[in-house]
Amino acid sequence: MESTTPPIVAETLEQYGSLVRAALDELLREGEPRRYLYDLVADYPTRGGRMLRSSLCIATARAFGAEVEDALNSALSLELMHNGFLVHDDIEDGGEQRRGRPTMHLLHGVPMAINVGDALVVMSLRPLLANVGRLGPRLALRVLEETERMARESVEGQAIELGWRRDNTLHLQDEDYLQMILKKTCWYTTIYPTRVGALIATRDNTDLESFVRFGFFLGAAFQIQDDLLNLVGNPETYGKELNGDIREAKRTLMLIHLMRHATPLERARLTEALAAPRDERRDTDVAWVRQCMDSYGSIDYARQIAHGLAGAAMHESQLLYSGLPDSRDKRFLEGLATWMLERV
Amino acid sequence: MESTTPPIVAETLEQYGSLVRAALDELLREGEPRRYLYDLVADYPTRGGRMLRSSLCIATARAFGAEVEDALNSALSLELMHNGFLVHDDIEDGGEQRRGRPTMHLLHGVPMAINVGDALVVMSLRPLLANVGRLGPRLALRVLEETERMARESVEGQAIELGWRRDNTLHLQDEDYLQMILKKTCWYTTIYPTRVGALIATRDNTDLESFVRFGFFLGAAFQIQDDLLNLVGNPETYGKELNGDIREAKRTLMLIHLMRHATPLERARLTEALAAPRDERRDTDVAWVRQCMDSYGSIDYARQIAHGLAGAAMHESQLLYSGLPDSRDKRFLEGLATWMLERV
Numbered sequence: 064m065e066s067t068t069p070p071i072v073a074e075t076l077e078q079y080g081s082l083v084r085a086a087l088d089e090l091l092r093e094g095e096p097r098r099y100l101y102d103l104v105a106d107y108p109t110r111g112g113r114m115l116r117s118s119l120c121i122a123t124a125r126a127f128g129a130e131v132e133d134a135l136n137s138a139l140s141l142e143l144m145h146n147g148f149l150v151h152d153d154i155e156d157g158g159e160q161r162r163g164r165p166t167m168h169l170l171h172g173v174p175m176a177i178n179v180g181d182a183l184v185v186m187s188l189r190p191l192l193a194n195v196g197r198l199g200p201r202l203a204l205r206v207l208e209e210t211e212r213m214a215r216e217s218v219e220g221q222a223i224e225l226g227w228r229r230d231n232t233l234h235l236q237d238e239d240y241l242q243m244i245l246k247k248t249c250w251y252t253t254i255y256p257t258r259v260g261a262l263i264a265t266r267d268n269t270d271l272e273s274f275v276r277f278g279f280f281l282g283a284a285f286q287i288q289d290d291l292l293n294l295v296g297n298p299e300t301y302g303k304e305l306n307g308d309i310r311e312a313k314r315t316l317m318l319i320h321l322m323r324h325a326t327p328l329e330r331a332r333l334t335e336a337l338a339a340p341r342d343e344r345r346d347t348d349v350a351w352v353r354q355c356m357d358s359y360g361s362i363d364y365a366r367q368i369a370h371g372l373a374g375a376a377m378h379e380s381q382l383l384y385s386g387l388p389d390s391r392d393k394r395f396l397e398g399l400a401t402w403m404l405e406r407v
Numbered sequence: 408m409e410s411t412t413p414p415i416v417a418e419t420l421e422q423y424g425s426l427v428r429a430a431l432d433e434l435l436r437e438g439e440p441r442r443y444l445y446d447l448v449a450d451y452p453t454r455g456g457r458m459l460r461s462s463l464c465i466a467t468a469r470a471f472g473a474e475v476e477d478a479l480n481s482a483l484s485l486e487l488m489h490n491g492f493l494v495h496d497d498i499e500d501g502g503e504q505r506r507g508r509p510t511m512h513l514l515h516g517v518p519m520a521i522n523v524g525d526a527l528v529v530m531s532l533r534p535l536l537a538n539v540g541r542l543g544p545r546l547a548l549r550v551l552e553e554t555e556r557m558a559r560e561s562v563e564g565q566a567i568e569l570g571w572r573r574d575n576t577l578h579l580q581d582e583d584y585l586q587m588i589l590k591k592t593c594w595y596t597t598i599y600p601t602r603v604g605a606l607i608a609t610r611d612n613t614d615l616e617s618f619v620r621f622g623f624f625l626g627a628a629f630q631i632q633d634d635l636l637n638l639v640g641n642p643e644t645y646g647k648e649l650n651g652d653i654r655e656a657k658r659t660l661m662l663i664h665l666m667r668h669a670t671p672l673e674r675a676r677l678t679e680a681l682a683a684p685r686d687e688r689r690d691t692d693v694a695w696v697r698q699c700m701d702s703y704g705s706i707d708y709a710r711q712i713a714h715g716l717a718g719a720a721m722h723e724s725q726l727l728y729s730g731l732p733d734s735r736d737k738r739f740l741e742g743l744a745t746w747m748l749e750r751v
Contacts, residue, residue, distance in 0.1 A: 099567055222526070
């Protein structure tokens with residue numbers, strides 16, 4: 064498939080990503096104890112993430128007329144919190160690799176990893192307090208309110224996903240999945256960054272509710288693509304273990320589709336295979352589930368849904384941004400939806 | 408030993424504790440999903456803690472002339488964060504009991520428990536944002552700054568303790584221990600509550616550094632007494648497993664004292680016994696360490712240190728509070744140091 068994503072998307076991610084990375088590096092150089100805490104705190108953030116969330120926040124602020132510096136602290140804070148979530152997610156999911164290296168709890172044990180995740184979340188507060196200097200107390204407090212909402216949505220979404228896995232819930236509809244990732248993924252990946260960017264640039268003078276729709280479509284396309292890459296990604300460049308989601312019994316759109324179409328006999332085997340604790344799930348079972356997803360077209364189905372969502376995101380981006388003067392940032396925001404589907 | 412703690416201490420804890428508990432109950436009734444998140448979130452906070460930290464915050468605010476309502480949101484926030492820390496601590500320490508019931512991760516598994524701890528920490532933000540209504544944006548932001556500092560000190564202290572255990576560090580001095588609990592315990596148990604109470608009441612018009620000394624002495628006496636109760640508490644009323652700290656290889660003042668006085672042969676056995684993973688530590692080893700602490704007077708030694716610290720706290724409380732008009736709250740603050748030692 065030929066790429067239709069405008070080059071501005073990768074360029075913007077590169078440009079704003081470098082800015083955030085530099086600010087992050089400075090912040091992560093400080094602090095004691097080093098060996099038991101801050102060296103570990105600096106690990107995930109310096110493994111070279113995409114900086115999607117922070118770039119989205121800065122680009123939205125810029126598209127609405129703000130300067131990069133107005134949004135930089137909020138963007139920085141979001142990357143810290145995101146990495147804190149990742150450390151905890153990896154423990155919760157039993158993940159083994161993150162961005163091409165072993166996960167934090169495999170390197171340092173669960174106790175230290177929990178504390179490192181806590182530290183990253185705690186540290187995300189500081190740039191939000193530093194917002195006062197540039198944005199004033201009222202606007203800084205509004206950003207904090209948005210942060211509280213976003214973090215709450217995230218833990219609620221995470222709770223739903225963990226609950227499904229613990230109870231081996233399998234009778235799920237696409238709507239259940241979309242509701243779950245609205246909370247778990249979209250709020251902090253796309254909704255919050257765009258809301259906060261617009262909030263800052265308009266000095267709290269715009270309707271933030273419309274960003275929930277755009278962010279939901281964009282973020283859902285992102286999450287489904289993420290789940291697809293876990294099945295069909297290139298093992299050379301993909302930073303996590305392929306089929307890891309099946310091993311972790313993650314309720315993806317593909318798994319839900321498969322459960323809907325499997326025969327009663329297959330469904331019984333699926334139920335049993337997914338009920339086992341992660342470490343006891345057999346390689347043959349993982350491979351069998353993966354194969355069933357192919358046979359039943361679950362992967363193609365999820366691809367279609369992701370495309371539909373990306374289309375809806377593109378439509379919403381027109382509504383949100385068409386009134387704004389042309390800018391690189393505007394074109395970045397409008398090009399993101401196709402990038403979501405074409406990234407590898 | 409006859410009690411010398413004035414009854415005002417227990418009365419104040421009861422009075423302010425009920426207020427905070429009622430506010431907490433209201434806040435914890437809300438939220439979805441219930442079964443996978445908010446029912447669990449409400450568990451620890453409703454197991455009947457002492458509400459020491461929140462009462463200390465409210466009493467300090469009152470002693471400096473504020474009303475209860477001025478400090479209530481900050482007190483509420485602190486209890487939420489405290490319970491979030493407890494959930495994560497229990498996983499990190501492999502704790503089995505908390506306030507007389509099984510710990511969160513034993514009831515619901517490590518993944519859900521990590522997320523519940525995260526949720527409690529996230530929820531602690533909301534009352535701090537609600538502070539704006541009564542205190543105004545500037546003062547609300549100052550309380551948030553104090554919170555960021557306190558949370559940072561706490562994760563740093565936790566990191567040091569976990570690092571010592573992971574590396575089986577045994578050549579520790581009393582100073583190392585005191586430095587560690589200054590961060591791990593004192594900041595959020597005594598320093599932050601008194602600083603925030605005074606900050607609110609004086610509208611950021613007092614020197615908060617002097618509260619670090621008082622809070623350190625008071626909090627250190629509290630932590631050592633806490634560690635002592637783990638060895639000599641009444642098994643009927645003590646809410647955790649007795650000798651659990653030895654099982655968890657916690658570096659207490661008693662253990663550090665014992666290492667200093669043990670013979671080379673005993674020290675070698677100690678080192679080996681403490682190096683084992685928690686689940687492989689034998690009951691006979693735990694009992695032997697406990698017995699050695701008796702033989703070497705480690706428990707009496709720690710008691711003396713705790714008494715000295717409580718005395719210093721009492722002295723500091725004179726410096727901090729003697730200029731204030733007489734009040735029940737002032738007498739509560741002055742009586743806390745003896746309560747720390749006499750509580751069971």
